[in-house]
Amino acid sequence: MTFGQPFTGVDLGPSSMIEEGLPSQLSQLGWRIENTPEVDFATEGREAPGARNSEIVGGGAFKIAELVRTNAGEGKFPLTLGGDHSISIGTLAGMLSNYPDLGVIWVDAHADLNTPEISGSGNMHGMPVGLCTEGMMKDEDLRNIPGLSWLAEKPYKNRLKPSNLVYVGLRDVDLPERATIKRLGIKYYSMYDIDRLGIGRVMEGAFQHLTESNPSRPIHLSYDIDAIDPASAPATGTAVRGGLTYREAHYVAERTANSGNLVGADIVELNPSLSDDKGVAETTQMGLAVVRSFMGESII
Numbered sequence: 001m002t003f004g005q006p007f008t009g010v011d012l013g014p015s016s017m018i019e020e021g022l023p024s025q026l027s028q029l030g031w032r033i034e035n036t037p038e039v040d041f042a043t044e045g046r047e048a049p050g051a052r053n054s055e056i057v058g059g060g061a062f063k064i065a066e067l068v069r070t071n072a073g074e075g076k077f078p079l080t081l082g083g084d085h086s087i088s089i090g091t092l093a094g095m096l097s098n099y100p101d102l103g104v105i106w107v108d109a110h111a112d113l114n115t116p117e118i119s120g121s122g123n124m125h126g127m128p129v130g131l132c133t134e135g136m137m138k139d140e141d142l143r144n145i146p147g148l149s150w151l152a153e154k155p156y157k158n159r160l161k162p163s164n165l166v167y168v169g170l171r172d173v174d175l176p177e178r179a180t181i182k183r184l185g186i187k188y189y190s191m192y193d194i195d196r197l198g199i200g201r202v203m204e205g206a207f208q209h210l211t212e213s214n215p216s217r218p219i220h221l222s223y224d225i226d227a228i229d230p231a232s233a234p235a236t237g238t239a240v241r242g243g244l245t246y247r248e249a250h251y252v253a254e255r256t257a258n259s260g261n262l263v264g265a266d267i268v269e270l271n272p273s274l275s276d277d278k279g280v281a282e283t284t285q286m287g288l289a290v291v292r293s294f295m296g297e298s299i300i
Contacts, residue, residue: 017081017267025292064087085128103210114126136180166189235271250293253293267290
């Protein structure tokens with residue numbers, strides 16, 4: 001999926017990681033891999049004010065939601081490769097249909113908490129959390145947006161509880177999103193908090209928040225490659241300086257794997273067209289390493 005943002009090439013991210021050996025690397029970790037062919041997306045469609053390409057993005061997200069819902073319902077671990085972050089409209093909806101009390105760790109430079117009403121750009125890769133979180137949009141409003149009416153119907157009516165969401169790595173947050181985070185009381189750790197506390201205390205705080213009332217709460221990890229500093233991951237469309245270091249990026253993934261609560265994940269926004277060969281190779285290898293870490297690879 002590339003229609004949730006303005007740059008071409010982000011749809012090449014999944015094939016880049018697969019061609020560099022992701023399936024075999026996961027097999028070596030003990031996973032049995034069941035490949036799902038790349039989802040075919042429409043290239044033309046209607047849109048709503050404040051939601052560019054909404055019919056294309058929403059239709060693609062629905063296909064992803066169906067795949068995620070089916071696989072999670074069969075007890076499998078859905079690992080979704082993006083593509084831009086609008087794919088997570090589908091992954092969140094699909095996971096919530098199986099796990100109504102789902103916890104989410106959103107690792108990203110951005111909050112992705114916009115809706116068509118408050119978005120300054122209309123780019124839907126900045127809306128997956130906003131569209132899928134309780135208290136953000138009414139069903140009748142979703143039905144009026146081309147491509148998103150399915151979110152207002154069963155089995156996709158479950159919404160993410162604000163108290164079940166934790167942000168890690170924020171450093172570029174729109175003003176309306178800041179107000180919404182405060183209004184809903186969403187737990188967050190910005191890069192300032194990571195600098196102040198250290199990544200170890202941040203992740204302990206994240207898991208304490210998500211599991212204090214329910215130690216076995218299922219958790220979904222959504223990992224945007226732009227959470228990582230562009231010095232280590234330059235091939236992405238919304239790079240922001242001052243991100244996670246190489247080790248911090250890995251620790252987030254390692255700690256999530258070690259929790260034993262992880263039931264699904266996605267990794268997004270790797271764009272091979274936005275850097276030179278060296279930058280693409282660095283970003284792809286970084287993405288592969290992060291995936292291996294949250295899928296169980298350890299130092300010893």
